Each structure stands twice: as C-alpha cells, then as structure tokens.
Amino acid sequence: MKELDLATLVAVFEEMLGWTLWPIVAACAVATLAFLYVVLRDRGVVAGRMLRAELLGVLGGVAAVAVMFVVTNSSPADLGGPIDWLLVVGIFAAGLVGTVIASYAAMGLFARAPERAGAALRERALGA
Amino acid sequence: MRTMAGGLGRRGLMAGAAAIAALGASGAAAEHPVRTRAKIVIVGAGAAGLAAASRLAQRLDGAEITLLDRRREHLYQPGFTLVAAGLKAPGYTVSATRDYVPRGATLIEEAAAEIDPVGRSVTTESGRRVPYDFLIVATGLALDYAAIEGMDVNRIGRDGLGSVYAGPEQAAATWRAMSDFADRGGTALFLRPATEMKCAGAPLKYAFITDDVLRRRGNRGRAELVYNAHNRALFSVPIVAEKVRMLYQERGIRVNHDHVLRAIDPGRRIATFRTPGGDVEQRYDFINVVPPMRAPQVVRNSPLPWQSGPFAADGWAEVDRHTLRHVRFPEVFCVGDVAGVPKGKTAASVKWQVPVAVDHLIATIQGRQSSERYNGYTSCPLITRIGRAMLVEFDYNDNLVPSFPGVIAPLEELWITWIMKEVGLKPTYLAMLRGRA
Structure with missing residues (x-):
C-alpha cells in the first residue's frame, strides 16, 4: 500500500454511501454538538439520564454488530481470527458510543425545564 | 440517527480502509x-x-x-x-x-x-x-469460448452448465444452475484454462462457494467436487497454492492436475479434458466453465x-x-x-x-x-466460504506483500477480508475509475 490519505478515504466513502454520506456526517456532528450543549447547559452530566443512555447504548452496540452481519451475509460463526474479534468490538463500541451520545442529547433536549433544573441541582448536591 | 450514523460510518471506515489496501x-x-x-x-x-x-x-x-x-x-x-x-x-x-x-x-x-x-x-x-x-x-x-468444442454460451444456466466469467446475466444463470445442483447433489467440475487468465483465484473461489452452499443445505455428503488444474499447481504463487491444497483437502475437494478442458457435450453432461495421458471424459451434474483467454x-x-x-x-x-x-x-x-x-x-x-x-x-x-x-x-480476496476470505497479495517474484502485516494475515481465512470484498471493494474500485483512489 503506497499511501492512505484522507482524500482517498473520502472518495471511497462517497462511492459507498452516495449522497447520504454528507447528511450522515452532518447528523453525527449535530448529535455531538447537541450532546456538548446539553452537558454545558446542565453544567455536568446527569447520572440518571446517562445511565438510561448507556443502557440504550448497549442495545445500539448489539444492533450495529447485528446490522453488519446482515449487510455482509455473514454470521458470528465466520469470525476467524483475532482481527475479526477486534473488528466486532470496534463495531460494538461505535454503535454504543453513537447511541449514548445521541440518546443522551435527545433526552436532555426534550427533558422538561423543571426536571432539568432539579436533576442538575441534585447532581450538584450529590457532587458536594 | 446517531446510532445509524456513527455505526455505519465507523464500520464503513474500516471496510473502506481495508479495501483501499486491497486495491492499493x-x-x-x-x-x-x-x-x-x-x-x-x-x-x-x-x-x-x-x-x-x-x-x-x-x-x-x-x-x-x-x-x-x-x-x-x-x-x-x-x-x-x-x-x-x-x-x-x-x-x-x-x-x-x-x-x-x-x-x-x-x-x-x-x-x-x-x-x-x-x-x-x-x-x-x-x-x-x-x-x-x-x-x-x-x-x-477476449473470452475464447469457441476454443472449447461444443460449448454454447446460450446454454449457461441450463443442464448444469455454469460460467461465471461470461457476464452479469450468465453469472446469475450460473448461480441458478449451481443452486439446483446444491439441492440435488452429484458431481461438480471446476477448472481453469491453460492460458493466462483474469483473476486466477476466481475458479478456486467458486469451488469453495459451491462446497459451502452444499454444506448449508445439508447436501455435502451427496456431492463430489473435483477441481481440474491445468498444470501441477493450484495457483501460480507456491505458498498460496499449498494453502489452497490444504483447504481443498480439508473440504474434500478432489484435485486433478494437468487437465485442460478441450470439449463439452452439454446435452450429455460430459466434459473432455486433455491430459498428458490422452483425453479423459468426465461426467458432471454441474460445471463452471472458464474459457481460454487471449x-x-x-x-x-x-x-x-x-x-x-x-x-x-x-x-x-x-x-x-x-x-x-x-x-x-x-x-x-x-x-x-x-x-x-x-x-x-x-x-x-x-x-x-x-x-x-x-x-x-x-x-x-x-x-x-x-x-x-x-x-x-x-491482490485477490480469495473467498473460502460465504463469510470468510483470505487476502492474498503478491508480486512478480511470488512474494507475499501484505498491506497489513501482523494484522490481516494473508493466508488466514478471515471475516474482515470477506467484509472488504463485500462492502469495501466496489466503492474503492469506482473511486479508482474516477482517479480518486
């Protein structure tokens, strides 16, 4: 392999995902920004909400691995070496982190204002 | 949304990066x-x-x-x-x-x-x-089907006659013929021409895939698979040839050497091979014809x-x-x-x-x-069953030149290599056509 630059990767992903590539990238960016906004607004992470997000994250990780198997006409029985297991862990982690960030942000954005204030206050009290 | 986006993005990234390596x-x-x-x-x-x-x-x-x-x-x-x-x-x-x-x-x-x-x-x-x-x-x-006496491209898909190379529709027709065979069992013949050919791994892959489809349908015991190599080796790179020999032995795919397809009688399902000892006729229920190439x-x-x-x-x-x-x-x-x-x-x-x-x-x-x-x-993502492949990369000197030494082993049957073939290779290929990969 001669070189693996960003432009080549972008070109390949444009071919792979077509017009959906940039909306997907935008959605990732929006979800990440929304997560940061919610954390800054609440001046910290709300433990209960994060717990719910993490539980959803586990489901997201499992779903990501399952989708990968379906899309590639394969099954867990096809995992053949350490790199395959690492790839599965990577796919699971990507699904988990993505779901946690998105669901935490969504729960934070749609939480009622008193609930938000109460949660933040409880957090600070617990922290103190 | 983030789940889909994050998951797909990362998965795609890995497949894409690996496929770029395969194409270089x-x-x-x-x-x-x-x-x-x-x-x-x-x-x-x-x-x-x-x-x-x-x-x-x-x-x-x-x-x-x-x-x-x-x-x-x-x-x-x-x-x-x-x-x-x-x-x-x-x-x-x-x-x-x-x-x-x-x-x-x-x-x-x-x-x-x-x-x-x-x-x-x-x-x-x-x-x-x-x-x-x-x-x-x-x-x-040019695919020289005419060089095989009795071969009729129009019959691909019927009477157990397959030929993956002839085109997209013929590849689909080959699947129908192979699928029928996998339901019934019998004898399947695989081969390659004595000429130079495109993707010399493809005939080997198709024997592996047929073996896998038979196993999935519980009919492997009712079928005999035979690979007729044109010379003394299964592949031009000795270390790869030896690995394929071991896998074929493990899967029960019988190998004949120095067999070159000379003629075929699609009606009677008989293929005639030129061998050092003279012509040999073999009956088949399914055959994947790979024509001479010029x-x-x-x-x-x-x-x-x-x-x-x-x-x-x-x-x-x-x-x-x-x-x-x-x-x-x-x-x-x-x-x-x-x-x-x-x-x-x-x-x-x-x-x-x-x-x-x-x-x-x-x-x-x-x-x-x-x-x-x-x-x-x-390079050749050599499919060894549906869901696994070996990423075989080599040069003029028969050296293995793996893109990810120590990470993706060249002679190991891996899921990641299958993913490269299934998900990553086509977009990398298309990017290559546009001069972007």
Whole structure:
C-alpha cells in the first residue's frame, strides 16, 4: 500500500454511501454538538439520564454488530481470527458510543425545564 | 440517527480502509497540471482505460484525450463471483461507462478496428481514423469460448452448465444452475484454462462457494467436487497454492492436475479434458466453465503482441513489466488485462499499473525520466466460504506483500477480508475509475 490519505478515504466513502454520506456526517456532528450543549447547559452530566443512555447504548452496540452481519451475509460463526474479534468490538463500541451520545442529547433536549433544573441541582448536591 | 450514523460510518471506515489496501491506494496527484497539446488515445473504456483517462485528465491541461469503446455498460467484474454466489443481483455489477468519463476527455462509442503504431493512429469500426501522439491500450481480453468444442454460451444456466466469467446475466444463470445442483447433489467440475487468465483465484473461489452452499443445505455428503488444474499447481504463487491444497483437502475437494478442458457435450453432461495421458471424459451434474483467454483480435492483428516467448501465442502486448511501456513503440502503453506481463489480471493490478504508466507518459511529455515502477503487485480476496476470505497479495517474484502485516494475515481465512470484498471493494474500485483512489 503506497499511501492512505484522507482524500482517498473520502472518495471511497462517497462511492459507498452516495449522497447520504454528507447528511450522515452532518447528523453525527449535530448529535455531538447537541450532546456538548446539553452537558454545558446542565453544567455536568446527569447520572440518571446517562445511565438510561448507556443502557440504550448497549442495545445500539448489539444492533450495529447485528446490522453488519446482515449487510455482509455473514454470521458470528465466520469470525476467524483475532482481527475479526477486534473488528466486532470496534463495531460494538461505535454503535454504543453513537447511541449514548445521541440518546443522551435527545433526552436532555426534550427533558422538561423543571426536571432539568432539579436533576442538575441534585447532581450538584450529590457532587458536594 | 446517531446510532445509524456513527455505526455505519465507523464500520464503513474500516471496510473502506481495508479495501483501499486491497486495491492499493495512492492519492490523486496534487501537483500543477502539465500544459500540453498532446493527442492521447485510449483504446478500451473498462477499468484500466477509465482509470487512465481520469488520471491523465487530472494531471494534464490542454491534452486531447479520446476514449474508444463500443460497450456502453461498465461491468464491475469483481462482483461476478458474488452474483454467482446468489448474494447480489446482476445489476450490482452494471453501470454506465459515460458516468466515469472525466471532464476533458471524449468517448467515441465505437470499437477500435485497427491499431497502427507505426503511423500512430487507430481506426474505428466505422472507418474513422483517430491519430495520436500517445496511445494507451486498455482493451481488456477476449473470452475464447469457441476454443472449447461444443460449448454454447446460450446454454449457461441450463443442464448444469455454469460460467461465471461470461457476464452479469450468465453469472446469475450460473448461480441458478449451481443452486439446483446444491439441492440435488452429484458431481461438480471446476477448472481453469491453460492460458493466462483474469483473476486466477476466481475458479478456486467458486469451488469453495459451491462446497459451502452444499454444506448449508445439508447436501455435502451427496456431492463430489473435483477441481481440474491445468498444470501441477493450484495457483501460480507456491505458498498460496499449498494453502489452497490444504483447504481443498480439508473440504474434500478432489484435485486433478494437468487437465485442460478441450470439449463439452452439454446435452450429455460430459466434459473432455486433455491430459498428458490422452483425453479423459468426465461426467458432471454441474460445471463452471472458464474459457481460454487471449488478447482481443484488434491487438492480436497489430504489431503490438510479443513476438516470442510464453505471451506470444495469445497475443498479449509486449511491454516492459515495470513501466508498461511498449518495448518497440515507446509512445504506446498497455495496461490491464491486455498487458503481456506475468501474474495478475485484476482490478488491483490496474490500480497499481495505471499511475505508473501515466507517470511515464507525462514524463515523456515533460522531457524527464520517471522513477515509477510497477512491481507486479496484485491482490485477490480469495473467498473460502460465504463469510470468510483470505487476502492474498503478491508480486512478480511470488512474494507475499501484505498491506497489513501482523494484522490481516494473508493466508488466514478471515471475516474482515470477506467484509472488504463485500462492502469495501466496489466503492474503492469506482473511486479508482474516477482517479480518486
């Protein structure tokens, strides 16, 4: 392999995902920004909400691995070496982190204002 | 939304990165375009022709780039195996040639009828003469089904007759014939021609896939699989040949050596093989015919083929193996399947040959020497069952040249390699056509 630059990767992903590539990238960016906004607004992470997000994250990780198997006409029985297991862990982690960030942000954005204030206050009290 | 986006993005990233490795990656040239009025004709708008046109269009300013090809559909040939495995529809491999023609290049939808490297011109089938300063011959190759006595391409898909190479519809018809066989059992024959061929791993893969489909249907015990190798080896790279031998033994695929398909009787389902001990007839319930392959007639009838040696008989173009420049006509380059060089006739070969040939061509325009060299690199995601493959990468010297040494082992059956083949390879290939990978 001669070189693996960003432009080549972008070109390949444009071919792979077509017009959906940039909306997907935008959605990732929006979800990440929304997560940061919610954390800054609440001046910290709300433990209960994060717990719910993490539980959803586990489901997201499992779903990501399952989708990968379906899309590639394969099954867990096809995992053949350490790199395959690492790839599965990577796919699971990507699904988990993505779901946690998105669901935490969504729960934070749609939480009622008193609930938000109460949660933040409880957090600070617990922290103190 | 984030789940989908994050998950797909990361998964795709891994598949994409690995597939780029398989095809070999290099970024698009970033330097300033070279100003020139050169007339460059490219015969053939397949993988090699389109990739060359895209690279030239990126690197030259003012050149007259003309592509010649009659066929309007572009075929993603590495996908034929997936079609013949029942995993993809024929349309997966078909797109329009015009969609990949770069801005600044002209496509003439005619076949080349004559190449005159002395007079520096190409004549099309309608008699139009197209002069050139530089010529890139990227005609691909010709499938010589007529060389097999009794073979009828129209019967592919019936009477247990399969042939993955003939085209997308024939690959799908081969799947139907193989699937019928997998339901019933019997004897399946696999083979390869004695000529040079594109993707020499493909016939091996199809035996593996047939074995897998039989096992999934619980019918492996009712079937005998036989691979008839044309010589003493299963693959031209000894270390790979040995690995395949071990896997075939493990899967119960019987191997005959020095068997070359000479004739076929589709009605009676009998194939006749030429062997050192004389002709041998074998009955089959399913057969995957791989025809002899030769340079297209327009090249064979030109002064471009080798004059002697192993590449002469089938008319492969006589080029320097490291520069792809023709040895007698320095303004002619031959890339892709038609090039008379050892080893792979694959998309990965194209990926590595084209930038080298293009750099030498541009160096000539600029009056400089190019130091780019093609070392014979090619790669083959050798499917060993649906869901696993071995990433086999090698060079002219039969060396394994893994892109990820210590990470993706070349002779290990891996899921990640399968994912590369199924998800990553096509977008990487298409990016290559556009000169972006």
